[in-house]
Amino acid sequence: MSRSNSAVLSNPLFREPTLMGGVTHEIEFRDAVRDAMSEEMRRDKRVFLLGEEVAQYDGAYKVSKGMLAEFGERRIIDTPISESGFAGMAIGAAAMGLRPIVEFMSWSFSLVAADPILNNAPKMLYMSGGQLGCPIVFRGNDGAGGQLGSTHSWAVEGLFSNVPGVKIVIPSCAADAKGLLKTAIRDDDPVFFMESERLLSIKGHVPEGEYLIPFGHALVRRVGTQCTLCSWGRPVNFCLEAAEILAKEGIDCEVIDLRTIRPLDLPTVVASVRKTSCAVVVDQSWSFASPGAELASQIHRHCFDDLDNFVHRVHSDDVPTPYSSKLEQEYLPNVRKICEAVRSATYRA
Amino acid sequence: MMATTTPSGSGANSTHGAARKLPALPSTTLTKWLREMHLIREFEVRCMQSYQEKKIGGFCHVYIGQEAVAVGCTAAVNLEDPIITAYRDHGHALARGMSSRACMAEMYGKVGGCAKGKGGSMHMFDRPHNLYGGHGIVGAQTPLGAGIAFATKYEDEVMNAGRNRRVTLCFLGDGAVNQGSVYEAMNLAGLFDIPVIFIVENNGYSMGTEISRGTTMSHELTIKGRAHGLKEATIDGMDVLAVYHDMHELANWCRENSRPAFVDMKCYRYKGHSMSDPRKYRTREEEERHELNDAIGKFERTLLDHAVVTDASIKEIMNSTREEVRDALKFSNESPEPDMSELYTDVFVEPWGRFTGSSLPEFMGGAANACRFHATNGKEGLV
Ligand SMILES: Cc1ncc(C[n+]2csc(CCOP(=O)(O)OP(=O)(O)O)c2C)c(N)n1
Ligand SMILES: [Mg+2]
Numbered sequence: 001m002s003r004s005n006s007a008v009l010s011n012p013l014f015r016e017p018t019l020m021g022g023v024t025h026e027i028e029f030r031d032a033v034r035d036a037m038s039e040e041m042r043r044d045k046r047v048f049l050l051g052e053e054v055a056q057y058d059g060a061y062k063v064s065k066g067m068l069a070e071f072g073e074r075r076i077i078d079t080p081i082s083e084s085g086f087a088g089m090a091i092g093a094a095a096m097g098l099r100p101i102v103e104f105m106s107w108s109f110s111l112v113a114a115d116p117i118l119n120n121a122p123k124m125l126y127m128s129g130g131q132l133g134c135p136i137v138f139r140g141n142d143g144a145g146g147q148l149g150s151t152h153s154w155a156v157e158g159l160f161s162n163v164p165g166v167k168i169v170i171p172s173c174a175a176d177a178k179g180l181l182k183t184a185i186r187d188d189d190p191v192f193f194m195e196s197e198r199l200l201s202i203k204g205h206v207p208e209g210e211y212l213i214p215f216g217h218a219l220v221r222r223v224g225t226q227c228t229l230c231s232w233g234r235p236v237n238f239c240l241e242a243a244e245i246l247a248k249e250g251i252d253c254e255v256i257d258l259r260t261i262r263p264l265d266l267p268t269v270v271a272s273v274r275k276t277s278c279a280v281v282v283d284q285s286w287s288f289a290s291p292g293a294e295l296a297s298q299i300h301r302h303c304f305d306d307l308d309n310f311v312h313r314v315h316s317d318d319v320p321t322p323y324s325s326k327l328e329q330e331y332l333p334n335v336r337k338i339c340e341a342v343r344s345a346t347y348r349a
Numbered sequence: 350m351m352a353t354t355t356p357s358g359s360g361a362n363s364t365h366g367a368a369r370k371l372p373a374l375p376s377t378t379l380t381k382w383l384r385e386m387h388l389i390r391e392f393e394v395r396c397m398q399s400y401q402e403k404k405i406g407g408f409c410h411v412y413i414g415q416e417a418v419a420v421g422c423t424a425a426v427n428l429e430d431p432i433i434t435a436y437r438d439h440g441h442a443l444a445r446g447m448s449s450r451a452c453m454a455e456m457y458g459k460v461g462g463c464a465k466g467k468g469g470s471m472h473m474f475d476r477p478h479n480l481y482g483g484h485g486i487v488g489a490q491t492p493l494g495a496g497i498a499f500a501t502k503y504e505d506e507v508m509n510a511g512r513n514r515r516v517t518l519c520f521l522g523d524g525a526v527n528q529g530s531v532y533e534a535m536n537l538a539g540l541f542d543i544p545v546i547f548i549v550e551n552n553g554y555s556m557g558t559e560i561s562r563g564t565t566m567s568h569e570l571t572i573k574g575r576a577h578g579l580k581e582a583t584i585d586g587m588d589v590l591a592v593y594h595d596m597h598e599l600a601n602w603c604r605e606n607s608r609p610a611f612v613d614m615k616c617y618r619y620k621g622h623s624m625s626d627p628r629k630y631r632t633r634e635e636e637e638r639h640e641l642n643d644a645i646g647k648f649e650r651t652l653l654d655h656a657v658v659t660d661a662s663i664k665e666i667m668n669s670t671r672e673e674v675r676d677a678l679k680f681s682n683e684s685p686e687p688d689m690s691e692l693y694t695d696v697f698v699e700p701w702g703r704f705t706g707s708s709l710p711e712f713m714g715g716a717a718n719a720c721r722f723h724a725t726n727g728k729e730g731l732v
Contacts, residue, residue, distance in 0.1 A: 053557055056562075057558075060556070080555075081555060081563070082529065112529075148407045149471055149485060150468070151489075317693070318696075322466075322692055323407060324686065327689070327692045
């Protein structure tokens with residue numbers, strides 16, 4: 001279970017943005033994603049971007065803005081609305097050694113490409129007995145919150161984290177998005193990188209200069225003593241908000257941002273739960289057979305004697321995503337639900 | 350296999366006006382079409398305003414410019430002929446007979462909406478009017494459309510041991526033509542003699558992608574249907590009379606022969622793809638050129654020329670549609686938000702299945718061994 005953070009951080013490639021000190025600049029989450037792609041494309045000609053509206057339209061969410069102008073149409077490629085086709089095509093190219101970045105306008109649309117992304121990409125290395133792998137990044141908007149209704153609001157990590165052979169990265173802020181995406185692009189395995197459209201316009205401080213963030217390396221976003229909140233992606237921000245409210249009630253929460261759920265940084269979580277004796281897992285996917293369920297199970301296994309209560313979980317409600325704003329806000333793993341779970345887990349309810 | 354049809358309606362460059370023959374239909378029918386087209390336009394204009402005012406959320410795609418397609422196609426078939434479409438669906442819903450109130454309130458996320466505010470702009474359903482959505486995933490509705498037509502045919506021919514009576518209209522965008530599922534659906538429809546018409550509302554763009562940048566053979570789109578043995582037609586979707594005429598003929602043919610068809614319906618969307626589209630991919634001149642060919646204006650002139658309407662009656666139509674949409678907005682504003690309990694309804698017909706109140710099968714001990722359960726909806730029964 002032990003793993004030294006400093007060993008990872010001493011690798012000159014991998015630098016933790018919060019520990020870097022020095023000069024930062026403030027950019028939007030979408031700029032961080034773009035900077036990561038552009039920097040990697042400058043250093044490696046094998047990297048190219050393809051997807052719907054990524055080139056001439058500058059991306060449906062303007063993530064790839066300006067990239068066509070810099071890299072040209074051979075490397076920034078507009079595709080038709082053929083997810084199964086272009087995802088499969090990119091996987092073939094990756095098996096040949098190129099390093100495609102496939103943008104799904106929304107991860108909800110990746111379901112049309114379920115076969116290539118789940119049946120080909122993560123199994124190529126295994127089925128070929130290690131002969132050929134699949135260094136590819138799939139990225140796009142994931143999760144509910146924008147009133148897009150049932151078909152467009154998937155948190156696909158709930159489905160895809162079940163599949164061996166994929167790495168799943170879900171950043172919660174601009175600095176992480178940049179560092180993690182650069183790592184993803186250099187990774188030799190398929191990486192599913194999930195952005196929240198709700199976060200794209202949120203600004204954050206990003207270090208000057210090059211840095212990468214290792215996978216499986218959680219970050220303690222808030223230090224606390226009474227309850228460990230574990231989350232990833234957008235809900236980390238809900239957890240931080242909830243922690244402020246709970247602090248006023250005298251409940252001191254530690255907030256851990258897992259950043260990647262495959263690989264999953266258990267040591268950091270376990271160390272925290274051993275300290276607080278209490279854990280709440282916050283996951284925007286549905287509860288049944290979810291990454292949150294997996295993490296809760298792992299905490300129970302490793303912290304059985306340390307826990308004062310069972311691990312509480314907060315998820316999106318177990319229903320298709322509603323359109324109505326009122327219903328959707330209630331559906332999400334919102335601040336109110338997190339506060340209630342923490343109060344219950346700490347016997348303050 | 351069917352030979353290629355030449356649509357008897359005019360091509361995209363047909364002439365209009367006084368020379369144009371009107372179909373042998375009561376003038377009330379023609380005026381009704383005009384009113385429906387005006388209604389859709391007015392509805393969509395106000396819908397855009399409501400979106401700006403943040404009363405409508407999520408993605409919202411308006412139908413302005415394409416009104417003749419939904420109105421002409423709907424008029425060409427019977428109410429019992431099912432319709433299914435994509436997310437740009439307000440026009441189809443209204444043309445099919447959904448009330449402006451239910452359509453607008455759905456976008457307001459209110460209980461008065463067609464799905465109690467749970468579906469939203471992209472997912473309009475109206476079972477009584479045989480409208481089977483509103484589908485947000487590009488191309489998703491095409492296999493479903495084939496399935497709906499499979500079901501009507503099955504009902505007519507297998508369950509009722511009669512002749513196929515119905516045809517399904519399955520609308521899709523020109524961009525959707527590139528989804529693999531569309532080809533699977535066409536092959537299945539061709540193979541199983543399914544009476545479905547795949548109507549490609551070819552407005553020239555999928556988001557910012559001009560058709561030829563995303564689609565091979567875009568100059569001859571019908572070849573995609575021909576490859577699967579579908580009867581084909583190219584129709585001027587900016588002319589409601591052509592749409593009605595050609596679709597009427599085609600629908601009757603599909604119904605009688607129980608065969609599928611593919612339509613390249615040429616049209617143009619005047620506004621952006623959705624509410625957040627600056628339309629940098631095309632010129633304002635191009636848009637203006639198409640707006641000069643406006644289906645509503647053209648139809649109005651034709652009806653005026655034939656003295657079916659007068660300036661005064663047109664004004665009356667516009668007043669009444671404006672009033673109807675104003676009423677829909679008022680209704681939507683006042684309709685309550687769905688109760689929080691609605692979040693959990695409609696997930697299952699019956700969470701615990703069909704055994705409510707029945708006995709256990711014999712091998713499990715029969716009724717004596719049944720135990721009570723309490724379903725989440727408060728129902729209880731025996732398993
Ligand atoms: C599978 C899938 N991929 C992408 C999208 C995003 N998207 C929504 S509409 C659209 C363009 C569709 O264009 P077209 O089929 O021509 O229909 P139009 O909008 O012109 O009516 C795209 C890319 C989606 N909804 N579903
Ligand atoms: Mg189109």
